[in-house]
Amino acid sequence: MNSTVQVITWQGLALAFVPTLIVLAIMWRWTAGVGTGIYATFRMLAQLLLIGYVLVYIFETGRPSVVLAVLGFMLVVSSWISIRPLQGKSRRLYRNAFLSISLSGVLTLALVSQSVIGIEPWFNPRYLIPLAGMIFAGAMTTVSLAGERAYAEASRGVSYTEARRIAMQAALIPMVNSLLAVGLVSLPGMMTGQILSGVSPVVAAKYQIVVMSMLFGVTGMSAAMFLYLEKTELRKKAKSPQ
Structure with a gap:
């Protein structure tokens, strides 16, 4: 298949914001928090452009210490965000969220990157960082949902x-x-990206199967671990409901 990637020009990137502008106009007309929408849009734009340049640097360093530092930063931030919906944030909540996301996430990342895909070298950031991002984000969201609902x-x-x-x-x-x-309603982002870059749809499907399996595993394990670690506090809460 043709492996040429269709490059998006800056003009094309600007045109992609037309639907966004339409929604922002509706939010402004209906006084539905247009300020938040504008802030979120500009923050998304800045974050993605910044991470694009940061990843270029990381990919070119070839140093495992840099890759591990990035993974550590991702774990710290995802753990903090995961307890955002919970009331009475405490060191205990953060510790349990961090343990749940870290243990389940690192285990899943190691299995997929080293045994399933077999990346070389083991710290190859082109594979490790995107995989870690999907894994940690999935665990983060599930810990948030599980914690909020349990309490x-x-x-x-x-x-x-x-x-x-x-x-x-x-x-x-x-x-x-x-x-x-x-496969029926949606083609996930990773599979779509690979197909757009010229990868065979069958190969892209195999990668997506791996991704979906690892996400189901890490989300379930992280939620179960967090609920187990919070068992004592949840029992106390149940005995003194508010």
Whole structure:
């Protein structure tokens, strides 16, 4: 297949914001928080352009210490963001979120990068960093959903076992929906990107199967671990509902 990547010009990039401008205009007309939309759009633009240049530097360094430092930074930030929806943020919550995301995420990343794909060298940032980003982000979101739902149920006086069951089911809804819809309703970003870059659709499908499997695994493990680590606090909450 043709492996030539169609380069997006700066003019083309600007045109991509036409739908965004339409939505911002609607938000302004309906007084639906257009300021937040504008801020989020500019922040997204700045972050992605910045990370593009940062990744160029990381890819060219060839130093495992730099790659490991980036992975550590990603874990610290994702753990902090994961507890954002929870009330009464504490060191305990952050520690448990960090342990849940780190243990499940690093285990999954090591399995996929070293055994499934077999990247060379082992720290190849072109593979390791994108894979880590998907894994840590998936775990982060699921820990947030599981924690928020578990504490909401516990505050109603629901037992720990029942709150855990409800929270686990709720946290995995987005992932299960993705598994059901992939290939029928949507072509995920990684598969679409590979096809656009000229990779065979069959090869792209294999990579996407790996991605979906690793995401289902890491999201389930991270949520289960977080709920287990928060068991004592959830039981206390259930005994004194507010």
